[in-house]
Amino acid sequence: MKLVLGAHRVSYVHLKEPTAIEAGQQKKYDVTFLIDKDHPDVERIKNVIKNAYKQEENGKFKNIKMTSSKLWIPLRDGDEWLEEHPDAHEYEGKYFLRASSVSQPAVFSKEKDEIFDLDEVYSGCYCRGVIVAYAFDNKSKGVAFFLNSLMKIKDGERLGGFSASADDYDDYDDYEDSPF
Numbered sequence: 417m418k419l420v421l422g423a424h425r426v427s428y429v430h431l432k433e434p435t436a437i438e439a440g441q442q443k444k445y446d447v448t449f450l451i452d453k454d455h456p457d458v459e460r461i462k463n464v465i466k467n468a469y470k471q472e473e474n475g476k477f478k479n480i481k482m483t484s485s486k487l488w489i490p491l492r493d494g495d496e497w498l499e500e501h502p503d504a505h506e507y508e509g510k511y512f513l514r515a516s517s518v519s520q521p522a523v524f525s526k527e528k529d530e531i532f533d534l535d536e537v538y539s540g541c542y543c544r545g546v547i548v549a550y551a552f553d554n555k556s557k558g559v560a561f562f563l564n565s566l567m568k569i570k571d572g573e574r575l576g577g578f579s580a581s582a583d584d585y586d587d588y589d590d591y592e593d594s595p596f
Contacts, residue, residue, distance in 0.1 A: 417464045417549040419561075422457050423542045423569040424449040427506065427576070428514070431523060431534045431566070446516035447563060449545060450494065453509055461491050461513060468549040468559045476553040488558025490514060506540075506575055515547040515563035522565040537568050539575040 427448045434443035451457055469482045480487050494507030501507070523531040531537065546564040551557075 417467055418564070419460060419464050419547050419549065421449060421451075421545045421547065422455065423544050424451050424455070424457070425506065425572055426450065426537070426541060426543050426566075427512070427539045429537055429539045431521065431537055434518070434520075442518065444516040444518055445520050445563065446514055447543070447545070447566065448512050448514045449543075450506060450510045450512050453511055458491070458511055461511075464549045465489060465491060465559050468551050472551040472553075476551050476557060480557060486557065488552075488556055488560070490558070490560055513547075513561065515545060515561040517563040521563045524565065524567045526567060526569050528567075531568060537566060540572045542569045542572055543567060544569060 427450055429447050431445055431447070434445050436443045451461075466482070469477060469487075477487065482489075490513055492512050494504075494510035494512050497507045497512065498504060523534060523537055525531055537543065544567040546566075547561040548564055549559055549561055551559055
């Protein structure tokens with residue numbers, strides 16, 4: 417169930433090196449899409465999740481309703497996330513969706529050229545994504561999304577970090593007089 421997303425701001429971008437959410441988990445490349453609650457992709461994502469559930473309703477998800485708290489659903493409410501993470505203002509009025517892959521996803525520019533310098537894709541820029549839904553049944557059960565590829569659409573204000581500039585040194589020019 418492949419889904420091609422529209423342009424969304426991205427967060428928690430891990431494209432250069434895979435990471436694990438918890439110690440002992442398999443490391444993966446991943447990105448989180450921040451999706452406006454009224455964006456058409458929301459209904460498309462919900463439909464793909466429902467279809468993935470229906471395919472496994474009598475298999476992996478037997479005796480578990482789609483509304484059960486025992487079933488992991490990947491489309492999360494950013495306003496609920498804010499209750500536990502009050503400084504994450506970028507999640508306000510959004511849904512968020514994490515997509516991941518064990519193998520490094522392809523990354524393209526909006527001109528469809530491959531991006532080799534993965535520092536160009538960062539938390540805060542805007543990307544489209546090709547993601548694929550799948551059902552899982554390991555320590556828990558649910559639906560997740562495989563990250564196939566990304567397309568960077570435009571730059572945005574960086575999230576969760578500091579910017580660095582050589583201009584930061586303009587106001588301090590007496591380093592030559594320092595005893596160090």
